[in-house]
Amino acid sequence: MPHDLVIVANRLPVDRVTNRDGSTSWTRSPGGLVSAIEPVLRGYDGVWMGWPGGTEQDLEEFEDDGLALVPMTMTAEDIEGHYEGFSNGTLWPLYHDLVAKPEFHREWWESYVEVNERFAAAAAEQANENATVWVHDYQLQLVPRMLRELRPDLRIGFYLHIPFPPAELFQQLPWRRQILEGLLGADLVGFQLPGGAQNFVRLVRQRVGHKTHRDLVYLPDGRTVRAAAYPISIDAKGFETLATSPEAVTRAEEIRVALGNPRRVFLGCDRLDYTKGIYARLRAFSELIEDGHFDVEDAVFVQVAVPSREQVEQYQLLRDEIERLVGRINGEHGRIGRPAVHYLHTSLSREEMAAFYRTADVMVVTPYRDGMNLVAKEYVACRADDDGALVLSEFAGAADELRQAWLVNPYDINGMKAALLAAYQADEQEVTRRMKAMRKQVTQHDVTAWADSFMSALADTAGSSHEKTLRPARRS
Numbered sequence: 270m271p272h273d274l275v276i277v278a279n280r281l282p283v284d285r286v287t288n289r290d291g292s293t294s295w296t297r298s299p300g301g302l303v304s305a306i307e308p309v310l311r312g313y314d315g316v317w318m319g320w321p322g323g324t325e326q327d328l329e330e331f332e333d334d335g336l337a338l339v340p341m342t343m344t345a346e347d348i349e350g351h352y353e354g355f356s357n358g359t360l361w362p363l364y365h366d367l368v369a370k371p372e373f374h375r376e377w378w379e380s381y382v383e384v385n386e387r388f389a390a391a392a393a394e395q396a397n398e399n400a401t402v403w404v405h406d407y408q409l410q411l412v413p414r415m416l417r418e419l420r421p422d423l424r425i426g427f428y429l430h431i432p433f434p435p436a437e438l439f440q441q442l443p444w445r446r447q448i449l450e451g452l453l454g455a456d457l458v459g460f461q462l463p464g465g466a467q468n469f470v471r472l473v474r475q476r477v478g479h480k481t482h483r484d485l486v487y488l489p490d491g492r493t494v495r496a497a498a499y500p501i502s503i504d505a506k507g508f509e510t511l512a513t514s515p516e517a518v519t520r521a522e523e524i525r526v527a528l529g530n531p532r533r534v535f536l537g538c539d540r541l542d543y544t545k546g547i548y549a550r551l552r553a554f555s556e557l558i559e560d561g562h563f564d565v566e567d568a569v570f571v572q573v574a575v576p577s578r579e580q581v582e583q584y585q586l587l588r589d590e591i592e593r594l595v596g597r598i599n600g601e602h603g604r605i606g607r608p609a610v611h612y613l614h615t616s617l618s619r620e621e622m623a624a625f626y627r628t629a630d631v632m633v634v635t636p637y638r639d640g641m642n643l644v645a646k647e648y649v650a651c652r653a654d655d656d657g658a659l660v661l662s663e664f665a666g667a668a669d670e671l672r673q674a675w676l677v678n679p680y681d682i683n684g685m686k687a688a689l690l691a692a693y694q695a696d697e698q699e700v701t702r703r704m705k706a707m708r709k710q711v712t713q714h715d716v717t718a719w720a721d722s723f724m725s726a727l728a729d730t731a732g733s734s735h736e737k738t739l740r741p742a743r744r745s
């Protein structure tokens with residue numbers, strides 16, 4: 270049955286996993302995109318198309334927890350060329366300031382084009398006449414144009430969840446023009462920060478030659494495309510409710526006791542990704558112990574590293590490096606029953622995460638580059654008592670909004686040490702003053718506000734030839 274709203278993302282909100290006994294089940298997919306879009310879909314009564322994470326070819330449309338889901342199949346070659354290759358071996362490092370070296374392979378590009386074509390064709394089938402299609406993220410940048418060619422009646426939005434790089438970096442891409450033209454198929458192209466939108470408009474002017482004015486691009490066929498920033502957020506109320514539940518209170522106490530009741534608990538929680546700056550933050554923490562500022566009775570570090578992109582070599586190397594470092598730190602500074610770093614290579618449920626956020630006195634979020642970083646916002650949402658210190662990288666999109674965090678440059682280890690120490694030593698008043706201001710920001714700008722502002726800007730675009738305007742069907 271066709272729908273009035275179609276969400277197109279690389280992943281479904283759930284992954285199909287094969288258990289040890291050969292049976293299959295569904296688990297929640299990692300990453301911020303899923304956390305952000307799920308409440309939107311519930312609010313607008315649409316369908317979500319995406320890849321369930323495996324190579325099964327026989328999956329039908331289904332419902333999970335009240336969400337209508339359309340699984341997109343991928344072959345092993347698609348995964349290698351489109352997902353691990355072009356998306357995560359080329360675009361991911363290129364869009365994250367070359368934190369790792371991007372690789373440019375023509376076969377990866379071909380696979381990217383093919384998979385984008387398949388997604389566009391499937392979206393065209395799922396969409397009602399004059400429907401709204403919202404395409405997400407860097408894995409699907411060609412879909413807007415392909416979809417417009419198939420279905421000119423649709424209103425098409427695109428949102429990029431990761432940074433959009435400056436022209437100086439983007440223009441390395443051999444297929445830069447195709448990507449820009451792909452995105453220009455949308456009526457509205459959304460970015461995390463104004464800088465990303467400006468980079469895009471400038472590139473369109475320079476590389477494609479279209480006329481632009483501020484956030485508008487004028488296409489030769491008379492259409493206009495708007496490029497603007499819509500900083501993404503979280504379900505702040507939902508996180509606060511989880512973190513203040515009696516279960517979370519009890520669980521947080523259990524965690525603290527299990528950690529040996531230290532004076533301060535530091536917490537990091539990230540997908541195990543080289544952009545996240547996990548290595549540098551652990552080094553900074555261990556040097557503070559070495560320098561005698563505190564020992565393992567005073568402070569421990571809990572690092573949750575969510576498994577991610579495990580077939581990509583850079584990620585395998587990173588895991589080895591971090592695990593070697595954790596071993597070294599614990600070998601040098603730990604005592605029996607008292608490691609300095611508690612390292613968990615696992616994915617935790619939202620309930621368990623809320624309990625960890627509740628336990629953490631200092632939350633450490635230090636990416637080298639990050640579109641937004643929702644972990645930082647989740648932590649703030651969970652601190653209902655206005656306590657807890659956030660150490661945050663200047664290079665996370667969230668730093669634009671969470672100005673009262675202890676902001677750090679993750680490339681500067683001494684600066685990071687100073688910030689961790691300041692957060693560790695800060696008095697209650699100081700911590701509360703900062704947290705209060707950050708909580709105001711996060712609660713007033715939650716994911717619903719984000720989605721509504723994107724959707725109403727999309728509804729207001731002049732590019733589509735129809736008048737149908739999508740408004741929320743219900744709010745959960």
Ligand code: F6P
Pocket residue numbers: 279280299300301302303406430431577578
């Ligand atoms: O935010 C960027 C992103 O790639 C999202 O698209 C995704 O939800 C998340 O990171 C996790 O990545 P992956 O889908 O590769 O596991």
